[in-house]
Amino acid sequence: MATLEIKNLSRLFGNTCAVDDLSLTIGDGELVCLLGPSGSGKSTVLRMIGGFEEPTAGAILIDGQDVTRVPPERRPTGMVFQSHALWTHMNVFANVAFGLKLRRLPKDEIRRRVNGSLATVGLEGYGERKTSQLSGGQQQRVALARSLVLEPKILLLDEPFASLDQHLRERLREEVREIQRRVGITMIFVTHGQDEALAIADRIAVMRDGRLEQLSRPDRLYRQPQTEFVAGFVGQMNLLQGAIRSNVMSVAGIDLPVALADGPATLALRPEDIALEKRGDDGGADVMRVTDFGTHLSIEVRTRCRQRLKIMAPPGTGWSAGMRATLSARKFSVYRDGKLCFMPQPCDVRPAAAA
Amino acid sequence: MSMPALRRAGPASLGLSRLRANGAGITIAALLSLFILTPLVNVAIWAFTEIWRYPAVIPQKFGFRFWGDVLSRGDVHLAMTTSLSLAAIVTALSALICLPASYAFARMDFPGRNLFFMSFLTVYAFPKFGLYITIATIFLGLGLIGNFWGVVLIQLVSTLMFMVWIPVSAFQNVDRRQEEAARDAGASPLRVFWSITLPQVLPAISAAVLLTFVNTFYETEVAWLIGAPEVRTVPLLMVRFINSELVVQYGAVLSLLLWVPSFVLLMLVRRFLGAQALGRALGA
Incomplete structure (x- = not known):
């Protein structure tokens, strides 16, 4: 249970900047996901918090104490690796007990705490197994138990479930969330899967090219992406290049009132924020493809300017390929130079001039 | 049907x-x-x-x-002692030099690392006997011909291959994440080496030690080139038996005697490593 403060952290590998001037504060008992595509520097940040990489610049504080130059064995952090990194020459019990033995605890207490920790991850009675006799999910549970048993102030998880199948991954992340709530530990979870981040995080830090793009609650990340990158990375988004002239953004056959100076801009529309209306004449957009997912229809349209958009429509609305439609946006945001610069209050924004 | x-x-x-x-x-x-x-x-x-x-x-x-005959011969005793101490000294020295070196090769980066590493192979790229002749001429000047330590020195050269290459690949095969996980659990770098790295490379290192010992023990040509006639190992003695007094039984008894040290060592190593572990350690 601890707070973590990262101040202007940077890490260079040769000439490439893996982490660039990153600042971040994580509260007590919070679960924060570092989300980003591969190569965005999220694992490097985690490894620097754990003490496995030395920062080129900046500072890391845990509970107000500077640990930037403290070696991993003396940091109050615990790490769960993607490859689980269990010690293959020891059995499950010895793996979990290793850290406690180093702390010279009495034998009874080691046994009690190891068994308790194995129970926490649902592996009672597995102590005598070899690590190679366990399934991938069980191995990762042992790795989790091995870290939890030492009661670290901050638990670091580096894409722990990336190598597991979808089903198992979902179950394990629910369990991790459950354990986190029960133990009340501060957790930092690195992942490149947005579903995973949206499902378990209190807050999500989206990273790109070593920089922090946005740090917010999952719902706000989805509804108010602060940068064009986040808008495109989290959830489905139609990003359309266009221009603003006389306070009107005109793109994809939709004209929207935007109180901004003239110039190029990017319009971002969620598929569920676009409304379709059937029409018979030549205008509007062509419906190219319709996929029925049961809960909703996913419709792909092509506008007159040959831009493709994904639209989500309620089921049973009778859309099919070859139909024509008029588009209108219920909600949108406008980005300029990659940054959010216009977002009207969510309301039904009708096209300024229905063509 | x-x-x-x-x-x-x-x-x-x-x-x-x-x-x-x-x-x-x-x-x-x-x-x-x-x-x-x-x-x-x-x-x-x-x-x-x-x-x-x-x-x-x-x-x-x-x-x-003939067992009685062979075992009571003074030159057999002497040759056995010479061979065993030669093999033991060479193996010990080789381990002392090569094991830290192989860790450095596997884990550290220093200028000329690859060149230096490859140089161990070049010893085997040339016809070995030619190389030894050259070394022998140098040894002649240094008074190391017919000298026990001269033989030790040249045997050491031929062991580098096993004692560097096998442990290097073993050290490289140890998962760095496992070592990091141990640091994370609170182990000092030394403790990590002792508890995590060493147990995983031990099978390969014992294999290297075994190979070195056995190879040195049986080595004939270099021992003859550098050591003859003063330093007489068991294989050299066998050569003399065959050349001078052709009694088949002498050779046969000596063969079985020669077989004993390698058999004992093999059993020792087998006690704590299976074929599987050995294969894994060697990167198979």
């Missing part, structure tokens, strides 16, 4: 083909063991033979007379 008939025939024909495969396997195994075992068995029989005249298939008289 009707369907039920086919179904009945199915497992039977399957069983037949399996039997045939087994037959082939047995034949190959039998031929192989014939080639490998026949000379060994022959030597073993000769060692316990007192009289064996042509055309008898088995010796006319078994006995331990």
Whole structure:
């Protein structure tokens, strides 16, 4: 249970900047996901918090104490690796007990705490197994138990479930969330899967090219992406290049009132924020493809300017390929130079001039 | 053929083909063991033979007379002592030099690392005997010819290959994440080496030590080139037996004696590593 403060952290590998001037504060008992595509520097940040990489610049504080130059064995952090990194020459019990033995605890207490920790991850009675006799999910549970048993102030998880199948991954992340709530530990979870981040995080830090793009609650990340990158990375988004002239953004056959100076801009529309209306004449957009997912229809349209958009429509609305439609946006945001610069209050924004 | 008939025939024909495969396997195994075992068995029989005249298939008289003869000879004792201490000293020195070096090669980066590493291989890229002749001329000037330590020195060169390359690949095969996980659990770098790295490379290192010891023990040509005539190892003694006094039993008894140290070592190593662990450690 601890707070973590990262101040202007940077890490260079040769000439490439893996982490660039990153600042971040994580509260007590919070679960924060570092989300980003591969190569965005999220694992490097985690490894620097754990003490496995030395920062080129900046500072890391845990509970107000500077640990930037403290070696991993003396940091109050615990790490769960993607490859689980269990010690293959020891059995499950010895793996979990290793850290406690180093702390010279009495034998009874080691046994009690190891068994308790194995129970926490649902592996009672597995102590005598070899690590190679366990399934991938069980191995990762042992790795989790091995870290939890030492009661670290901050638990670091580096894409722990990336190598597991979808089903198992979902179950394990629910369990991790459950354990986190029960133990009340501060957790930092690195992942490149947005579903995973949206499902378990209190807050999500989206990273790109070593920089922090946005740090917010999952719902706000989805509804108010602060940068064009986040808008495109989290959830489905139609990003359309266009221009603003006389306070009107005109793109994809939709004209929207935007109180901004003239110039190029990017319009971002969620598929569920676009409304379709059937029409018979030549205008509007062509419906190219319709996929029925049961809960909703996913419709792909092509506008007159040959831009493709994904639209989500309620089921049973009778859309099919070859139909024509008029588009209108219920909600949108406008980005300029990659940054959010216009977002009207969510309301039904009708096209300024229905063509 | 009707369907039920086919179904009945199915497992039977399957069983037949399996039997045939087994037959082939047995034949190959039998031929192989014939080639490998026949000379060994022959030597073993000769060692316990007192009289064996042509055309008898088995010796006319078994006995331990030649064992007594060989074991009571002063030059055999001397050669055994020389060979054993030579192999032990070379192995120990080689381990002392090569194991830290192999860790450095596997884990550290320093200028000229690859060049230096490859240089161990080049020793084997040239005809070895030519290299040894060159070294021998240098040794001649240094007074190391016919000297025990001269032999130690040159044997050391030929052990570098096993003692560097095998442990290097073993150290490289140890998962760095496992070491990091141990640091994370609170272990100092030294403790990590002792508890995590060493147990995982131990099978490969014991294999390297075994190979080094056995190779040094049996090595003949270099020992002869540098050590002769003062330093006399068991293989050199055998050569002399064969050349001067052709008593088959002497050679056979010595062969079996030579076999003892490597067998003992093999058993020792087998105690704490299986073929699987050894294969894994060697990167197979």
